[in-house]
Amino acid sequence: MFAALARLSLVTRILIAIILGFIVAYLFPNSAQYFIILGELFIKALKSIAPILVFVLVLSSIANFKVGEGASNLKPILGLYAIGMLLAAISAITISTVFPSTLIFAHASEVTLQPPGSVAEVLKNLLLSFITNPITALHEANFIGILAWAVGLGAALRHGSETTQQVITDVADAINAIIRVVIAFAPVGIFGLVVATFAQAGLETLKNYAHLIAVLIGTMLFVALIINPLIVGFVMRKNPYPLVLKCLRESGITAFFTRSSAANIPVNLDLAKRLGVNDTTANVAIPLGATINMAGAAVTITVLTLAAVHTLGIQIDIVTMVILSVVSVVTACGASGVAGGSLLLIPVACGLFGIPSEISMQVIAIGMVISVLQDSTETALNSSTDVLFTAAVDLSKK
Numbered sequence: 001m002f003a004a005l006a007r008l009s010l011v012t013r014i015l016i017a018i019i020l021g022f023i024v025a026y027l028f029p030n031s032a033q034y035f036i037i038l039g040e041l042f043i044k045a046l047k048s049i050a051p052i053l054v055f056v057l058v059l060s061s062i063a064n065f066k067v068g069e070g071a072s073n074l075k076p077i078l079g080l081y082a083i084g085m086l087l088a089a090i091s092a093i094t095i096s097t098v099f100p101s102t103l104i105f106a107h108a109s110e111v112t113l114q115p116p117g118s119v120a121e122v123l124k125n126l127l128l129s130f131i132t133n134p135i136t137a138l139h140e141a142n143f144i145g146i147l148a149w150a151v152g153l154g155a156a157l158r159h160g161s162e163t164t165q166q167v168i169t170d171v172a173d174a175i176n177a178i179i180r181v182v183i184a185f186a187p188v189g190i191f192g193l194v195v196a197t198f199a200q201a202g203l204e205t206l207k208n209y210a211h212l213i214a215v216l217i218g219t220m221l222f223v224a225l226i227i228n229p230l231i232v233g234f235v236m237r238k239n240p241y242p243l244v245l246k247c248l249r250e251s252g253i254t255a256f257f258t259r260s261s262a263a264n265i266p267v268n269l270d271l272a273k274r275l276g277v278n279d280t281t282a283n284v285a286i287p288l289g290a291t292i293n294m295a296g297a298a299v300t301i302t303v304l305t306l307a308a309v310h311t312l313g314i315q316i317d318i319v320t321m322v323i324l325s326v327v328s329v330v331t332a333c334g335a336s337g338v339a340g341g342s343l344l345l346i347p348v349a350c351g352l353f354g355i356p357s358e359i360s361m362q363v364i365a366i367g368m369v370i371s372v373l374q375d376s377t378e379t380a381l382n383s384s385t386d387v388l389f390t391a392a393v394d395l396s397k398k
Helices: 002-006 010-027 029-063 074-098 119-130 134-139 143-157 162-184 186-201 203-236 241-258 265-275 279-292 295-311 318-333 341-353 357-369 371-396
Strands: none
Touching: 010 029, 010 186, 010 357, 029 134, 029 143, 029 162, 029 186, 029 318, 029 341, 029 357, 074 203, 074 279, 074 295, 074 318, 074 371, 134 143, 143 162, 143 318, 162 186, 186 357, 203 241, 203 295, 203 357, 203 371, 241 265, 241 371, 265 279, 265 371, 279 371, 295 318, 295 341, 295 357, 295 371, 318 341, 341 357, 341 371, 357 371
């Protein structure tokens, strides 16, 4: 039986875990006190690996960034990647503000929360977090400090020897291997969390999850069908929808089921070739986009962070929203290649609002529950945007 389960995809196993959790919570509501340990172990594992994961992945991606020869169109394509992610994050903030989501946290009343009182305090905390000692930042899970040191060291090590850069890549691969093991146990942890949550809150949880999924997928569809066409239309000076719909149909659908931007690179390269994109441009921009162009991840990080903010009653203003947009874009670029990789970067954004790791790890776990739809839609948006922006820039210059 275990061998048969191991052969199933992660999405299928999570779905089975959710269904079993519903059944156990309904039939044996008093059993929640026993199954909650499975969820707590899963959250503890995430809490342990998340700081070092953010540090190593961002450090590695920046240190090993190389611009290929002959890629004359790369700069405008990178510009579109950045603009697309920023507008995706802003869209997520706008929709989350109009349709605020709330979550149900275990032991939330036991957490001491000190939300920022003003914009000045947010900026002060942000600056102080940036200059924290790196060891202290890792120890205290100060994700803003971790991100700052990762970016700084990564930029400095871009000029290091090939041996040094290879060591960094190997360490990043090792961390990815560990996080894959943790994610492999996600169905077990989610089962425990579902039993405990539904035994405690009942159908109210289903309502919250449905609303959260609707906001996430609605925002991603808005980005794919409104924001991206506006960007492409501005670049190409023509009706963008034939190209947008072709990329969604031939790249997005495949990525939806594979749930991996990296695995979808051959599909995008083939589509780019059929669209008439220069091979040199496509061979650089599309693999690079699969690594750093993460509009869907920016949406996920922003929406789930704001759901936690709304749940905890933290008041935010426009300046804080702008900062959140930038942080979401930067962290999305460092999202891990594993399923649910963007969820692991949510604590970085939560750190802006003084939300402790105990809460942000529960946000990750909730994200895992809804990842059956969220992660597939996110990957479809990410991957289809890679080939869309690459084709838009290259074809516009022809």
